[in-house]
Amino acid sequence: MTEWWRGGVIYQVYPRSFQDSNGDGIGDLAGIIDRLDHIASLGVDCIWLSPITQSPQADMGYDVSDYMQVDPLFGSLQDFDLLMEKAHALGLKVIMDQVVSHTSSQHPWFLESAFSRDNAKADWYVWADANPDGTPPNNWLSVFGGSAWEWHTARKQYYLHNFLTSQPDLNFHNPAVQDAVLDVMRFWLDRGLDGFRLDTVNYYFHDARLRANPPLAELNGKPATNPYDMQSHQFSKSQPENLDWLRKVRAMMDDYPGVTTVGEVGDDERGLELMKKYTSGSDLLHMCYSFDFLGPKFSAAHFRGKVEAFFSGGETGWPCWSFSNHDVIRHMTRWAPNSVSPADLSRQAIALMLTLKGSAGLYQGEELGLPEADILYEELTDPRGIRFWPEDKGRDGCRTPMPWQQSLPHAGFTHGTPWLPIKHSATALSVDVQEANPASTLHYYRQILAWRKTHPALKTGDIAFFDCDEPVLAYSRTAGNKDLICVFNLSAEPLTVTLSGVELALEPVSNNAELDGASLKLGPNGFAILPAPAGEGRVVYSA
Structure with missing residues (x-):
């Protein structure tokens, strides 16, 4: 398949x-x-x-x-x-x-695990004893703020939660x-x-x-x-x-x-x-x-x-x-x-x-x-x-x-x-x-x-970038069939780039782009996609 x-x-x-x-x-x-x-x-x-x-x-x-x-x-x-x-x-x-x-802390797995230290799912979550002074086992933090450890009274242990306290982490070592x-x-x-x-x-x-x-x-x-x-x-x-x-x-x-x-x-x-x-x-x-x-x-x-x-x-x-x-x-x-x-x-x-x-x-x-x-x-x-x-x-x-x-x-x-x-x-x-x-x-x-969908090079073809100054991003996509060159102006200002070895024709999905001979004029956030002979195209832009 x-x-x-x-x-x-x-x-x-x-x-x-x-x-x-x-x-x-x-x-x-x-x-x-x-x-x-x-x-x-x-x-x-x-x-x-x-x-x-x-x-x-x-x-x-x-x-x-x-x-x-x-x-x-x-x-x-x-x-x-x-x-x-x-x-x-x-x-x-x-x-x-x-x-x-x-x-969730309401999942039956956690409810069973939290009940005691010796039940069938006791080790399904990440449990650890407190430090001698009662503080959490280490300094790990939660994505949602505070310690990644929450005290559980029944187990008299901390459990790990990388997110909310109601989202205990499963123990994949088990x-x-x-x-x-x-x-x-x-x-x-x-x-x-x-x-x-x-x-x-x-x-x-x-x-x-x-x-x-x-x-x-x-x-x-x-x-x-x-x-x-x-x-x-x-x-x-x-x-x-x-x-x-x-x-x-x-x-x-x-x-x-x-x-x-x-x-x-x-x-x-x-x-x-x-x-x-x-x-x-x-x-x-x-x-x-x-x-x-x-x-x-x-x-x-x-x-x-x-x-x-x-x-x-x-x-x-x-x-x-x-x-x-x-x-x-x-x-x-x-x-x-x-x-x-x-x-x-x-x-x-x-x-x-x-x-x-x-x-x-x-x-x-x-x-x-x-x-x-x-x-x-x-x-x-x-x-x-x-x-x-x-x-x-x-x-x-x-x-x-x-x-x-x-x-x-x-x-x-x-x-x-x-x-x-x-x-x-x-x-x-x-x-x-x-x-x-x-x-x-x-x-x-x-x-x-x-x-x-009409360009196989864009699904699985190779990519090679051209050396252009900011804010121009340019690269080729090649698969030996309908190869393309893609040029983007990543700015709010118009600019012009020079092309060579490129078929001077814009693909219909290009936007805010205009060809003038070998010069490609790109408006703000303009981009051009052009057909190119495999491996021969060049894009030149110096700020």
Whole structure:
């Protein structure tokens, strides 16, 4: 079976915010089914569902209390089966979040483990005695603030939680835990699922000796909003034992032809290194992504440096690049200082994403050019935002509901009260408004996704960068068939580059670009994609 995921495009659905079918203000599986035609019309290959399994929703589903049940908020297993059936009928694969580095504190596994030190699941979580003075076992910190250790009175021990206190970490040093997690994955694959997005894939193992983390070497002279960012997390995550566990996962996945895995690497210090390591060869993960392109950096050196670093050394790993997701400020807002036109920035971003070597991850609403929503403190639901406001406003601003119809209350997302408000900036970009405008961002997304499928070089071909000064990013994509040269002006100022060895014709998806002989004029956030004889093209720009 072909590796459909290699160079594929994955569309992330955040179920709470996609479409509500029953008026409770929360999106659900029935709502997603109603909107599948929209996703299919984009021309993507796969849907990634953020968590739908049973959960107290303390962290919006990333705290699982039953891995084998759909949370009633979203529907039922029967709704899931219907979603799979209809998605497959439309030619869409479906993968889902698998959150197994930790569970909810309400999961039966934890309730049993916490009951005593000598029950059957006593060692399924990470427990440790207090120091003689009653303090936690070491200095590990939680992503959501404070110590990563929480005291449990019944056990008279601390348990590890890298996130909320209600999200205790599983102990992957215990083979029984590994077996139980593999059983969970088989349950969903047996229902026809096409794979998993593995949440916090580098958090599975902790240092068995519980050694203290050292301080981060460089803070750039700025105090951290969150103390977590002041540590180098050498021992609390990203441990070498993870590789053998991922091999077990891959061996199990190989029993299901055509499925895939994409791992989320949460490690600011070693993210790219771990992406390469976790996907190298044929016995680990299929794909990984890190947060390298999910921040504010927007320069030719940054994009080139990360892509070249990933593919250096001859390794066979595979990335899944993304610019936005449910955890970060939307890129239309992050990168706005580098543009004068949201429309031009949105086109440039998707063109860049779809022409880099790797697979592509799109987040719902990108196809509309949605900006980050400005959420008020009293509207917050995200525990991170509530704790660190106002320096860190949390993740609610990127999680607001999809705007479908401008004229309807709550933009057609619900006939009830939405769990997060839909702001005017989103309503003005609603799907129906853009459907009616042939020059809209939505129509451009469809155009470029369809165009990309006609160019094999963009799915699996090689990439080679040209030496250009900032703010020009230029590279070739070659596969011996319909080779291309891609040139981007990553600035809000017009500029001109010189071309040679290039067929002087713009591909139809180029934007804000004009050819004048061998001179290519690029307006603000302009870009050009041109056919080229393999290996002969040149792009020259000196600031």
